[in-house]
Amino acid sequence: MSSVQGWSRKKILDLIVHHASGPSPTCEERNIASQVEWGLLKTTAVKWSGWNPTAHKVPPKEFWENKNIEVRAGDVLITKAGPRDRCGVTAYVTDTPPRLMVSGKMILLRPDVSKVNAVILACSLASEKSQRYIDSRTTGMADAQLNFTNELLLRTLIDVPPLDEQRKIAKIFSTVDNLIEKTQALIDKYQSIKQGMMHDLFTRGIDENGQLRPSYEEAPHLYKESELGWIPKGWEVKSLGTVSDKIQDGTHFSPQTTDGECLYVTSKNIRFGYMDLSNCGRISKYEHEQIYRRCDVKKGDILLTKDGANTGNAAINTVSEEFSLLSSVAIVRASDKVSDANYIVQYLLSPVGQNRLKDLMSGNAITRLTLTKIKAFIVEFAPYKEQVCIGKMLLSFDLKVSREKECLEKYKTIKAGLMQDLLTGKVRVTI
DSSP: OOSSTTOEEEEGGGGEEEEEOOOOOOOBSSOOOSSSOOEEEOGGGEETTEEOTTOEEBOOGGGOOOGGGBOOTTOEEEEOEESGGGSSOEEEOOOOOSSEEOOTTEEEEEEOTTTOOHHHHHHHHHSHHHHHHHHTTOEEEETTEEEOOHHHHHHOEEEEOOHHHHHHHHHHHHHHHHHHHHHHHHHHHHHHHHHHHHHHHHHTOBOTTSOBOOOTTTOGGGEEEETTEEEETTOEEEEGGGSEEEEEEOBSSOOSOSSOSEEEEOGGGBOSSSBOOTTOEEEOHHHHHHHHHHOOOOTTOEEEEOBSTTTTOEEEOOOOSOEEEBTTEEEEEEOTTTOOHHHHHHHHHSHHHHHHHHHHHTTOSSOBOOHHHHHHOEEEEOOHHHHHHHHHHHHHHHHHHHHHHHHHHHHHHHHHHHHHHHTTTSSOOOO
8 A cells, every 4th residue: 555645556567458578689780671670679779868769670580570569659668687777777658660679678568548657657667766676676697787577577566646646747757858858869969960070070171261171082182092091181190109298007006095185097987088087086195196106197188098898988187186097097198289189089089980999909808908009099180270170179069968968967857856756745746
């Protein structure tokens, strides 16, 4: 029995008319391309920011036409396998193209609309109480690969308001969800535009009027051949070692202290294009001074992860205070008026840059970049002023994405607060 007057406590199984999980075969990594093909959803179709039907692939033909696992508008999806932060992710299907099926890594729930509103069901499963219940009962050897059973989900209890109250609460949630979806769509749009611009800017550059040069196909006389392919005349292919004042990694010995006064940065703090100091360590001033003598990282230096799971991540150091680095991170200090740090970072983070960094690591048992390889890494360099312009153009999209992500987090916080108030009966809506 629910502790909230007029509400009832129900198992998920008692609130649905259908549930299903699908297969997990080897698929073609593409979207469906005809009115005949069927798609199998990836777990990334189910996100906290909303439902994304484009995140699917094409399974072998023998798995097609399984209507039992086909997704419909009004369904609720929840991921049941993956890393801890991707296990238990819930989304409400607002609308969907036909012929999309759930995989074995997720569960489809079809609500009984005479008992529960689909938005209420999705939000109840996403609530802190339900997530804590599910998370405490997942199985797996490590946080990187957890799972839970369909039976566990179906036994999960949620508090259910009367239908008229559900509809009022769902309307409030839907308003916030629309803001979240629109904000996420803007983020995706800016990131997509930037990806296209990266290709053009690092192969064509910009002319004296700030416009993209004609492509090689359009104006071959503007280009010359290089070891990295056709590049604009006036550009040069150079190694990072020849355009940098310093390339150095941090200490190869782990400090003994953990509660000192100086920041201690490792690879986990270098994200894809930005620094994240939310879980940064601290060491003693004495240990910091010993490390800093070898690797005196400065504001404006490039930080490149060279060891571990985040190898290839790069960011500009935006921190004014001194800090120490572990050997998993290298600094690249661009030479003034020769190379632009932002241009280099944007190149390293581009699809071409990332692929070339991965090529340097291929064949190694441990994911690692050596200082020698970093120094020898070659890049197509535009003249300095053009580098600065290209870097600023790409940075402008990063700033737009950053602003929208701040808005997204704000809306998610608002929704979390509303869920805590409205789904527990702490705050009651008026009917």
